[in-house]
Amino acid sequence: MNTFNLGPAILFVPADRPERYAKAYERSDAIIIDLEDAVAPDDRPAARRALAAHLANMDAATTAKTIVRVNPVNEPDYLDDVKLLSTTSVAYVMVPKAENPTDCDHISAALPGVELIALCETATGVVQAANIARHPAVAGLMWGSEDLMVSTGGTSSRFPDATYRDVPRFARAQVLLAAAAAGKASIDTIHTDISPTQQFIAEAEDAVATGWTAKACIHPAQVQIVRQAYTPTDTEIEYAESLLHEVAHQAGVFQFRGTMVDSPLIAHAQNILDRAAKLKAI
Numbered sequence: 001m002n003t004f005n006l007g008p009a010i011l012f013v014p015a016d017r018p019e020r021y022a023k024a025y026e027r028s029d030a031i032i033i034d035l036e037d038a039v040a041p042d043d044r045p046a047a048r049r050a051l052a053a054h055l056a057n058m059d060a061a062t063t064a065k066t067i068v069r070v071n072p073v074n075e076p077d078y079l080d081d082v083k084l085l086s087t088t089s090v091a092y093v094m095v096p097k098a099e100n101p102t103d104c105d106h107i108s109a110a111l112p113g114v115e116l117i118a119l120c121e122t123a124t125g126v127v128q129a130a131n132i133a134r135h136p137a138v139a140g141l142m143w144g145s146e147d148l149m150v151s152t153g154g155t156s157s158r159f160p161d162a163t164y165r166d167v168p169r170f171a172r173a174q175v176l177l178a179a180a181a182a183g184k185a186s187i188d189t190i191h192t193d194i195s196p197t198q199q200f201i202a203e204a205e206d207a208v209a210t211g212w213t214a215k216a217c218i219h220p221a222q223v224q225i226v227r228q229a230y231t232p233t234d235t236e237i238e239y240a241e242s243l244l245h246e247v248a249h250q251a252g253v254f255q256f257r258g259t260m261v262d263s264p265l266i267a268h269a270q271n272i273l274d275r276a277a278k279l280k281a282i
Helices: 018-027 041-056 077-085 101-110 123-127 129-133 146-152 166-181 198-210 220-230 234-247 263-281
Strands: 009-014 030-034 066-069 092-095 115-120 138-143 185-188 214-217 254-256 259-261
Touching: 009 018, 009 220, 018 030, 018 041, 018 220, 041 066, 041 077, 092 101, 101 115, 101 129, 115 123, 115 129, 115 166, 123 129, 123 146, 123 166, 129 138, 129 166, 138 166, 146 166, 166 185, 198 220, 214 220, 220 263, 234 254, 234 263, 259 263
Parallel strands: 009 030, 009 214, 030 066, 066 092, 092 115, 115 138, 138 185, 185 214
Antiparallel strands: 254 259
8 A cells, every 4th residue: 555645746955965955845745865866976975974964853744754865775885875874763765776676675674664765767677667666665666767768778768849758658657557556656757857848847747647646856946836737726626526426426327517427537536636635734
């Protein structure tokens, strides 16, 4: 069962920029403090010291909104990352370049009780997404497009109009389906467009429509776009409430406002109301 409840807009912040932590919490639903790609290798010791000081002073509410992305399990910085986290109360750890359940075994053994967000961003990770999602310590899956292209020998995940090429689109679907089949959360990857371009807005709206639990952001300006996409409109809420009210007076398939309604459409309506209730509670 998916117990992930961090909200739809999750903001990355480099671990070596502690002055940004507070603003990141204020401007998003949760944050990913990144010890991996966002920090140069030579800066990671200082980043760990800054993160350690922050984690030592977190209250319960802040802890519940914090994900730490460590380095891959086969890289030297990983051991130092895990050593740091073993003395903290961090609740979520992101596993980059996850390629099999064994990667999750390593971290869950070192950090008992911590929930994992497995980042499937290589060809192997995408192929193994279903197996990774079933790991008991995994709370959710995320996917990544650019590292995926590195693993395939490609050079670009998107067409000139910023829409995805077929291979990343396939990978995105694979990871979403793997998470949903296992009853786990799903986090759609970042978009490099910091400004609210129409393509970014469309991508956020597609994440909602296809069932992603959340979308990752790399800039505070993206957060509001994601929140707007995930927030049902008054019209959508009114339609869903009215349809569900009508269900009590119908048996089997029925017509509602010119549309034939069966059980999947009833479930869609309930999902809209559930999403509205969840956002109201955040």
